[in-house]
Amino acid sequence: MNKCQGCGSVLQNQNLNLDGYTQNIDNALCERCFRIKNYNDYHKIMKTNNDFMPIIRDVSNSHDLVVLLVDLFNIPKSLDKLIGNLDNKILLVLTKRDIIPLSVYDKRLINYFTNLSHKIVDTIICSSKKNFHIDELMDKIYFYKKTNNVYVVGYTNAGKSTLINKIIYNYTDKTPMITTSLLTSTTIDVIKIKINENLTLIDTPGLLEYGNILDYLDVSMLKKVVPRNELKPITYQLKDSQKIFIDNILCIENIEPNNITLYFSNDLNVKRIFKKCDLSSLKCYKVEAKEKEDIVVCGLGFIKVMKPGVFNIYTLPNVSVYTRDAFI
Ligand SMILES: Nc1nc2c(ncn2[C@@H]2O[C@H](COP(=O)(O)OP(=O)(O)O)[C@@H](O)[C@H]2O)c(=O)[nH]1
Ligand SMILES: [Mg+2]
Structure with a gap:
């Protein structure tokens, strides 16, 4: 069973309207990922959290370390609910630091999340875009992980796939292939990335935050709304x-x-x-x-x-x- 290296969906050449469609199932990418990557041609798909909860349950049952990404610009309202569903040690990663004004101290941003949950073993602030604190994040992952598998979890658009691509780029000789986009629900299924003999990162589709304006805008408006x-x-x-x-x-x-x-x-x-x-x-x-x-x-x-x-x-x-x- 071949999987799309961009979104994790199982490749199939039977139904154009279902996830993972490609003419040739030996391709690396499904048609949707191919079009996002090569033409910036976004094709919106609607998922619900019912599609993702089984994945969260698998993550929870694994008891492996969870790297939980939170977008500092769009902090999900029900973060505690997601944490409540995870029976794992959690490394909290506050992302997109480059968006938040530089005049705000990192310490202050980190303090906002203290007392969120006893499952959180540590918190780090980073930016995949600016390559800020990625080495420090890797040190913490190695320090806290008990097994080789580490799950990257969070709401959709937090920047999970972008972060993993950055880690692939910085620490391996592979080409970063995971599809990232302005749209929600870009990653469809888990994607396992072996970074080295001791570490496999597992990208997961993000949970949806209902009521997010990004789900109701066209692409030209999305480009204005998402701060760069x-x-x-x-x-x-x-x-x-x-x-x-x-x-x-x-x-x-x-x-x-x-x-x-x-x-x-x-x-x-x-x-x-x-x-x-x-x-x-x-x-x-x-x-x-x-x-x-x-x-x-x-x-x-x-x-x-x-x-x-x-x-x-x-x-x-x-x-x-x-x-x-x-x-x-
Ligand atoms: N400014 C900024 N944008 C980011 C950063 N990381 C990710 N993004 C953007 O956030 C959007 C969602 O990223 P993606 O990795 O697809 O999120 P995912 O759904 O959590 O996998 C994309 O438009 C990325 O370019 C970051 O560190 N800084
Ligand atoms: Mg993703």
């Missing part, structure tokens, strides 16, 4: 009932005067609006931010609020909007 560089936060002083409009996907309306700082991709078009505007395509969420709380728009970014207050947040239907302890 260090975020430059923008602060607004809001008087009564003003609106901040972000492309056609978000509108923030305050009820009382407040100061807010936006942590969103700087490629987005942010406008302050004083007049009436058409919000009919968006859904309104009334959100109360308490003392030291951020407002999160899942997948899009977050709003740091200066003082407690009530906001109307208009965004695409089905996108989840919630508050959390202030991150920065």
Whole structure:
């Protein structure tokens, strides 16, 4: 049984509409991975967590070390639920450090995750893109692993496959082949990568976070929404009932005067609006931010609020909007 080296699905030449389709099952990649890699032609597939839970159960039963990736820009709301399903020692890896402003201390970011779970044996902050702390991460993997197999786990888009490709590139003479993309559900099944005699990394499909805006945007919009560089936060002083409009996907309306700082991709078009505007395509969420709380728009970014207050947040239907302890 040949597997696609890009996404882990079993290669088949029978059904164009099913995972792993390729004309020739001796190819290294399925057609979808081939098209993502060579033409940046993304083909969205919809999966649910029912597809992935059996994999998480296998990981849990293995008792091998888990490297749990968390995207610092998009911290999943139900991280504790995923950890609850894992009966493993966990090395927590906070990724995409390059996106978070350099002025924020690493220590502060790490502290945000203390007390998350007793299963976490250590925490490290890294960036696959900038090759930041990858050697340190490898040292920790060797230190904590008890067997040769180490699972790389996390929500979809956390950067698991990108990290493993980086490790393949840095520490082996193989060519990094795992498909990575802006879309969710890029990796379909587990992919085992032998790094050396003592270490096999196992890439896993990420769990989905329902309500993530990335699932509701087309590719051109995705490219604007996903930050590529260090975020430059923008602060607004809001008087009564003003609106901040972000492309056609978000509108923030305050009820009382407040100061807010936006942590969103700087490629987005942010406008302050004083007049009436058409919000009919968006859904309104009334959100109360308490003392030291951020407002999160899942997948899009977050709003740091200066003082407690009530906001109307208009965004695409089905996108989840919630508050959390202030991150920065
Ligand atoms: N800025 C930045 N982007 C990253 C980093 N690691 C991964 N990405 C991007 O995050 C997206 C998802 O990555 P992928 O490896 O496919 O995530 P996976 O679903 O966890 O396997 C891709 O667009 C990657 O280019 C990083 O360290 N920094
Ligand atoms: Mg992946």
